[in-house]
Amino acid sequence: MVEHKGAHSVISHLILLLGALLVLFPLYIALVAASHPAEALIGTTPLWFGPRLSENFGSVLGHGLQAAGGAPVWRMLLNSTIMAVGISLGKILISLLSAFAIVYFRLPGRQICFFLIFVTLMLPVEIRIVPTFEVANHLGLINNYPGLIFPLIASATATFLYRQFFLTIPDELLEAARIDGAGPWRFFRDVVLPLSRTNTAALFVVTFIYGWNQYLWPLLITNQESMYTVVMAIQRMVNVPDAPVEWNLVMTTALLGLLPPLLVVLGMQRLFIKGLIETEK
Amino acid sequence: MAGIELRKVVKNFGKTQVIEGISQSVPDGTFLVIVGPSGCGKSTVLRLIAGLEEVTSGEIFIGERDVARLEPKDRDVAMVFQNYALYPHMSVRENICYGLKVRGLPKAEQERRLALAADMLGLSEYLDRSPRQLSGGQRQRVAMGRAIVREAAVFLFDEPLSNLDASLRNQMRVELRRLHERLGTTSIYVTHDQVEAMTLAQRIMVMNQGHVEQYGTPDELYLSPATVFTARFIGSPNMNMLRASLERGRLKLPGGTFLPPIPATDAAFTGRAGEILLGVRPEDLLPAGENAPETLRCRVELVEVLGADTLVHCALPNEAEGQEPIIARLEGSSRPGPGDVIHLGIRHGKAHLFDPVTKKRLAV
Ligand SMILES: Nc1ncnc2c1ncn2[C@@H]1O[C@H](COP(=O)(O)OP(=O)(O)O)[C@@H](O)[C@H]1O
Ligand SMILES: [Mg+2]
Numbered sequence: 001m002v003e004h005k006g007a008h009s010v011i012s013h014l015i016l017l018l019g020a021l022l023v024l025f026p027l028y029i030a031l032v033a034a035s036h037p038a039e040a041l042i043g044t045t046p047l048w049f050g051p052r053l054s055e056n057f058g059s060v061l062g063h064g065l066q067a068a069g070g071a072p073v074w075r076m077l078l079n080s081t082i083m084a085v086g087i088s089l090g091k092i093l094i095s096l097l098s099a100f101a102i103v104y105f106r107l108p109g110r111q112i113c114f115f116l117i118f119v120t121l122m123l124p125v126e127i128r129i130v131p132t133f134e135v136a137n138h139l140g141l142i143n144n145y146p147g148l149i150f151p152l153i154a155s156a157t158a159t160f161l162y163r164q165f166f167l168t169i170p171d172e173l174l175e176a177a178r179i180d181g182a183g184p185w186r187f188f189r190d191v192v193l194p195l196s197r198t199n200t201a202a203l204f205v206v207t208f209i210y211g212w213n214q215y216l217w218p219l220l221i222t223n224q225e226s227m228y229t230v231v232m233a234i235q236r237m238v239n240v241p242d243a244p245v246e247w248n249l250v251m252t253t254a255l256l257g258l259l260p261p262l263l264v265v266l267g268m269q270r271l272f273i274k275g276l277i278e279t280e281k
Numbered sequence: 282m283a284g285i286e287l288r289k290v291v292k293n294f295g296k297t298q299v300i301e302g303i304s305q306s307v308p309d310g311t312f313l314v315i316v317g318p319s320g321c322g323k324s325t326v327l328r329l330i331a332g333l334e335e336v337t338s339g340e341i342f343i344g345e346r347d348v349a350r351l352e353p354k355d356r357d358v359a360m361v362f363q364n365y366a367l368y369p370h371m372s373v374r375e376n377i378c379y380g381l382k383v384r385g386l387p388k389a390e391q392e393r394r395l396a397l398a399a400d401m402l403g404l405s406e407y408l409d410r411s412p413r414q415l416s417g418g419q420r421q422r423v424a425m426g427r428a429i430v431r432e433a434a435v436f437l438f439d440e441p442l443s444n445l446d447a448s449l450r451n452q453m454r455v456e457l458r459r460l461h462e463r464l465g466t467t468s469i470y471v472t473h474d475q476v477e478a479m480t481l482a483q484r485i486m487v488m489n490q491g492h493v494e495q496y497g498t499p500d501e502l503y504l505s506p507a508t509v510f511t512a513r514f515i516g517s518p519n520m521n522m523l524r525a526s527l528e529r530g531r532l533k534l535p536g537g538t539f540l541p542p543i544p545a546t547d548a549a550f551t552g553r554a555g556e557i558l559l560g561v562r563p564e565d566l567l568p569a570g571e572n573a574p575e576t577l578r579c580r581v582e583l584v585e586v587l588g589a590d591t592l593v594h595c596a597l598p599n600e601a602e603g604q605e606p607i608i609a610r611l612e613g614s615s616r617p618g619p620g621d622v623i624h625l626g627i628r629h630g631k632a633h634l635f636d637p638v639t640k641k642r643l644a645v
Contacts (some may be wrong), residue, residue, distance in 0.1 A: 172366035175333050180380035180427070181354035190379070194370045 027258075033251040041247040056252045064225075071225035073233070073253050080212055080229040081260055083148040087211030088204050090153030095203075096196070099162035100188055104174070114163070121156040125217055133220055147221045148229070152214065158203050165199050166192065201271040208264050230257040283344030283357075283434040284309040285330065285467060290339035290349075292325055299325050301491040302339070307469065307484065312461050314470045316478035317488035317514070323471040326488070327437050330469065332356050343434055359428035360437040363444060365420045367412040367427075374408040377426040394430040401460065402426050418449045425457075429464070436468040442477065454480060475515050479503070487511045505633070509640040512560050512633055518592060520633070521566075521607045524599075525559040532559065532632075540575050540627065557643070560633035563592065566609035569626035576624040579607060581617045591616050595623065 033041055034057070036050035064072045101107065102114050125132070132151050141147030169192065177187045218229045228236070234257060237250045285307040292300035299322050307313050315323045328334040330341055332353035341349040348356045359380075367376050375382075377398060381391045399405045402422040412420055421441060428436050438457075442450045458481060461468055472478055478485050479499045487494040487502065487510070494514075495507040506512035506520075513519045526533050532540040569576040579595035591611045596604040609625055617623050634643040 170364065170366065172362045172364055173368065175331075175353075176360070176362060176366040176368075176427075177379075178333065178353045179331060179358065179360050180431075181383040182379075186383060191368055191370075197370075 027255075030251040030255055033248055034255055036248050038244070038246045038248050042244065052248070056248055057256070060249050060252045060256065071228055071233070073230065073256055075226060076228050076230045076233045077256060077260065079145075079148070079227060080231065080257070082145055083214065083218070083229060084208045084211035084260070086145065086149035087152050087214075088207040090149060091155040091158050091207045092200055092203055094153055095155050095158035095162050096193075096200075098159050099166055100192060102159075103163055103166040104184065104187075117156050117159050119156075120154060125152060125214075129216065129220065136221060141221065143222050143224050143227050148214075148218055148227070151221075152211065152217060155207070158207065161199065161203065162196065165196060169195060198271065201268050205265055205268045209261050212261050283467060284311075284342075285435060285469070286340075286342040287326075287330075288340040288342070290326075290329060290341060291337045292322075292329060292334065293337045299491050300329070303493055305486060305493060305496055307467060310465045310467055312458075312468045312470065312481060312483045313486060314472060314478040314482035314484070315486045315488055316472055316475055317494075319473050321488045322491045323473070323488055324439055327360075327439050327469060327471050330356075330435070331358050331360050331437050357434040358437055359431040359433040359435070360439070361421075361424045361428050361441045363440040365412070365424045365444075367420060367423055369412055372409050372411055373404060373415070373423050373426075376412065376423055377404075377408075377430055380427060380431050391430075394432070395426075398426040398429040401429065401463070402456075417445050418453060421445065421453060425460070429460075434467065436466050438468065438470040440472055441470075443472070443474070450477075457481060476517065479515065485515075487514060489514075505642065506560075507642050509558060509560070509635050512635070512642075516562055518563050518608050518610070520560045520562050522635075523559045523561070523597070523605060523607070524637070525557050526555060527557055532557070532634075534559070534577060538575060538577065540632075556637045558635040558637050558640075560635060561627055561631065563608045563610040565628040565631035566607075566611075566625045567628055568611060568615060569624045576626045577607070578622065578624050581619050581621045581623060584616065584619060586616070593617060593623070595625075 029045065029047075032046055032049055035053035036046055037052050040046060040050055060073045062072055062074075064075075098113075098117060102110055102117075107113075136142065136147055136151055141150065173191060174187065177191055182190060213231060214229070215231050215235070218227075218232050222228055222232075230253065234250060234253055237253060238245055287303050287305050290300055290303045291298065303326065315326060317323050325334060329336055329349075330343075332348065332351060332355075336349050339349065340347045343356060343358070368379065371379065374395060377395055378391045381394065395408070396405075399408060402425060404419070404422055404426060407415060407419060407423075412423065415423065421444075424441070442453050445453060454477065457470075470481060472481075482499055484496065485499055485502050486496045489510050495502055495511045497507075502511060502515050506515060509522065513522060523534065528539075534540060566577075577597055579597040581593055581595050583594040585592040585594070589612070593609045593611055595607050595609065597607045599605050607625075611617075635641065636643055
C-alpha cells in the first residue's frame with residue numbers, strides 16, 4: 001500500500017515536472033535569446049546564454065527599437081500599466097455600483113437594466129469596434145489615456161459576479177444596518193465593500209490581464225509612439241520594414257511585457273489565500 | 282422609553298392580506314411576547330414596527346409619534362435577529378458600536394456604553410474577536426449588546442433564541458428577563474414557542490392567521506383562554522377539547538355521563554342547549570373513584586413517564602364516532618398501564634366551555 005502510494009506520488013511529480021518544463025521552455029528560450037547580440041540569432045536558435053543580457057534590457061528600456069519607431073519600452077510599460085489599471089479599476093467600480101443598484105434598489109425597470117447589461121456580453125470590443133471608434137473619435141479620445149481606458153471598462157461579467165455575490169449576503173445584514181442607521185452609501189462602504197474584498201481581488205487580477213493584453217483597440221485609438229502599449233509594440237517590432245528583425249530585442253521586450261501581470265498575479269495570490277481561509281465556516 | 286400603539290394596522294403582500302387590521306397598545310416598559318404558529322404574521326408585525334416593512338394602512342405610535350412612515354433609523358428601535366445578523370468582517374467591539382458610530386456619537390460616549398453593555402453581557406474579554414470566533418450564545422449576546430448600547434425606546438426580538446441548543450436557550454431566557462428588569466425598556470419578543478412566551482412575558486399577544494386571538498397576561502391566557510385556538514396553543518400538552526352537549530341545563534359528556542354543574546364550571550346553563558366544546562387541561566384531570574357518577578371512563582393507550590408526573594394518553598368512548606383522544610397528567614406514583622381502564626374527574630372550576638361555531642369562550 002505504502003509502496004503503491006510512493007510510486008503514485010513519483011508518477012504525479014514526474015507529470016507535474018514535465019508540465020512545468022513544457023511551460024517554462026519558451027520562457028527559457030526567450031531569456032536566452034534576450035542575452036545575445038542580434039547577429040547571433042539570425043538563422044539559429046541558441047540554447048545557452050550569451051553575453052549581452054543587461055545591455056539588451058538597458059537599450060530596450062532606455063531607447064527602444066530604432067527601426068520600429070523608437071519609443072523607449074519603459075514608456076510603453078507605463079502606458080500599458082496605466083491602461084490595465086485604469087480598465088481594472090473602472091470595471092470594478094462600474095460593476096460594483098451597477099450590481100449594488102440592481103440587487104439593493106427596487107427601481108423601475110431593474111430587470112430590464114440587468115438584461116441590457118447582460119446582453120452586452122454578446123458584444124465584445126471586436127464586434128462593436130467601428131462604431132466605438134467613431135464615438136471615441138468624436139469625443140476626442142484619440143491618443144490619450146481616457147481613450148485607451150473608457151471604451152473597455154463596461155463589464156457584464158464582473159457585474160454578474162458581483163450580483164451573484166451580493167445575493168449571498170444575508171438580507172438581515174442590510175436590515176441590521178438600516179436599523180443601525182446606515183443609509184445606502186454607508187452600507188455600501190462599511191458592509192458590502194469589505195465583504196466583497198476577495199471577489200474584488202480576483203476580479204482585479206482577471207481584468208488587469210484582460211486590459212494588459214488588449215491589442216486591437218490600442219492599435220486603433222493610438223497613432224503616436226508615446227501612447228503605444230507594450231503588446232502592440234511587440235507586434236510592431238516584428239513587422240519592421242526594410243530591416244532584419246532584431247529578435248534579441250523583441251524577446252527582451254516580450255519578457256518585460258510579461259513581468260507586470262506576473263507581479264499582479266503573485267501579489268494578489270496572497271489575498272486570495274487569505275480570503276479562502278477567512279470564509280465563514 | 283415609550284409605549285407602543287398599533288391602530289388598525291394592515292399589511293398586504295401583493296393581494297394576500299397577511300396582517301388583518303391589528304389594534305393593540307403596549308404600555309411603556311412592558312415585555313410583550315407575540316406568539317403563534319409559524320406563518321401567522323408575527324415577524325411581519327415586528328418588522329412593521331421596526332420599519333423594515335411598510336404598512337399598507339394604519340398607524341404605529343411609538344411614544345407620542347406616529348412612526349408608520351418613518352425610516353427604521355428614525356424610529357428609535359433596536360432589533361435582535363434570529364441569525365444574529367452580525368457584520369462578519371467587524372470585531373465584536375465594532376459590531377456593538379457600529380450603530381453609535383453611524384449616528385456620530387462621541388468616541389468617549391461609545392466607549393462608556395460599550396463597557397457597560399459588555400459588562401452586563403459578560404463580553405468584556407471578547408471585544409476584539411471576530412464573530413466567527415464566538416459560540417452561538419456569545420454571538421447572540423453580541424447582537425443584544427448592539428441593541429443595548431443604542432439605548433433605544435423599544436427593543437424588538439425576532440426568535441432570538443431559536444438557533445441555540447436547549448440548555449443555552451434556558452440560560453439566555455433567564456438573562457433576557459434579568460436584562461429587562463434592569464433596563465425596563467419596552468420590548469417585543471416574537472416566538473413560536475409557547476413555553477418561551479409563558480416564561481418571558483409580562484403580556485402575551487397570541488396571533489393566528491394575521492389577527493390577534495388574545496392579548497393578556499400569561500395567567501389570563503392560561504386560566505381563561507378566550508378562544509379554542511388560544512386554549513390549545515398555550516399549555517403543553519395541549520388542552521383536551523371534547524365535544525359535549527347541554528341537556529336540561531347540565532353538561533353531558535361524550536361517554537354519556539352528566540357532569541353536575543358545580544364541579545365543572547360553577548355555572549348554570551339555563552337557556553342554552555345543544556353542542557358545546559368542553560376544554561380540560563391534562564393537569565386538571567384527576568383520578569376518581571370507580572363508582573363516582575360524574576367521571577370520564579377511558580382506556581389507557583400510552584403512558585409517558587416524566588419523573589415528577591406521568592402523561593397518560595387515553596381513548597374516551599364516544600357515543601357517535603367511536604373514540605376521542607384525551608391526555609391526563611397524573612401526579613405521584615399511581616401509574617396505570619396500557620390497556621387499563623381508568624376513571625377521571627375534572628378539577629373543580631377548571632372546565633373551559635367554548636361555542637362550537639364561533640370557537641369563542643362562553644361567558645359563564
Ligand atoms: N416579503 C414577503 N412577501 C410575500 N409574502 C410574505 C413576505 N414576508 C412574509 N410573507 C408571508 O406572510 C405570512 C406571515 O409571515 P411571517 O410574519 O414571517 O410569519 P411568522 O409568524 O412565521 O413570523 C407568511 O404566510 C409569509 O409567507
Ligand atoms: Mg418569523
